[in-house]
Amino acid sequence: MAEHQEGLLQVQGLCVKYGRRKILHGISLNPIAPGRVTALLGPNGSGKSTFLRAIAGLTASNGQVILGGKDLASLSLGERAKLAAYLPQTLPPTVHLQVIEAIMVARRAGEAVSAERALQESADVLEELGIGSLALRYMDELSGGQRQLVGLAQALVRRPALLLLDEPLSALDLHYQFAVMDVVRRETQKRGMVTLLVVHDLNIALQRADDVVYMREGASLAQGGVMDVTTPEVLANVYGVRTRLEVCPRGLPHVLVDGIVEQRLQA
Ligand SMILES: Nc1ncnc2c1ncn2[C@@H]1O[C@H](COP(=O)(O)OP(=O)(O)O)[C@@H](O)[C@H]1O
C-alpha cells in the first residue's frame, strides 16, 4: 500500500522517557492525510511539546513516525529536518540579522538554491504572512509577536512536507492569530503538507483546524474531525471543565465553559 501513501503521516506507539519518567505512553494516531491541519490540544504538561519534538526527531523516542511511507528514524537529522519543519514554543535567541536575511538563511539551510531565488521566495513568504514591511528590520528589534511571525516564515520558506508548530499563536494579537491560521490552512492545502499545531485557544482550534487530537497525561484520548470528536464529555475528561458546545448561525463551533468538574474521570 506504500505507493498510495504519498505524504501520509503515520505515528505508531511513540514513547518518550525523561530519565526514568515516562512522558509519552505509546501514542498512536490514525493516519493523517496531507492537506489537513490538525490541532493538538490538551492541558499544560500533557506532553504536546514532547510529542511534536519526538516527531521532529529532536527528542529520543521509541515507536515509529512514517511520512509518505518513509520511516523518519532511518533518515539523518539533516534529511529529517528537510522534510519536517519544527517551530519551537520558545522563541530562539535573536540575532543581529535583517528579517529577509534570516529567512534566506533558513531557505538555503537544507538546499542549495541561488541567492536570487532564495530572496524572491523569502519576500513572497513575508508577503503571504502580511509582514512584507518587516523585511529590512533587524531581528533583535522586533516584538515577540513579530519574531513569532518571522519564525513561521522561516518554517514555511523551507517547503516542508510536515509542518510542526508549537503554540505559533501565543504572542500574536487577535488579528494575527486568525491571519496566521488562515495562511497555515491555505498553505497546508496548496502544498499538500501535513500540519500539526499546538493551540491554546480551543475556539480558534475548533473553528480553523480540520482535525483535532486531544491529549492528556502523555496519551491521546481522542482524534478525528473537529466536530466529530469534540463533545462535552471529551472536554470534561481532557480539561476538567463543564462546557456547552454551540454552533453559531454561520456554522462555526463555539465552546462555552460553565465551570470546572470536581471529580475528573480517569484517563
Ligand atoms: N527536558 C525535560 N526534562 C524532564 N521533563 C520534561 C522535559 N520537558 C518536559 N518535561 C516534562 O514532560 C511533561 C510534558 O511536557 P510538555 O511536553 O512540555 O507538555 P505540554 O507541551 O503539553 O505543556 C511535563 O510533565 C514536563 O514537566
Ligand SMILES: [Mg+2]
Ligand atoms: Mg508545550
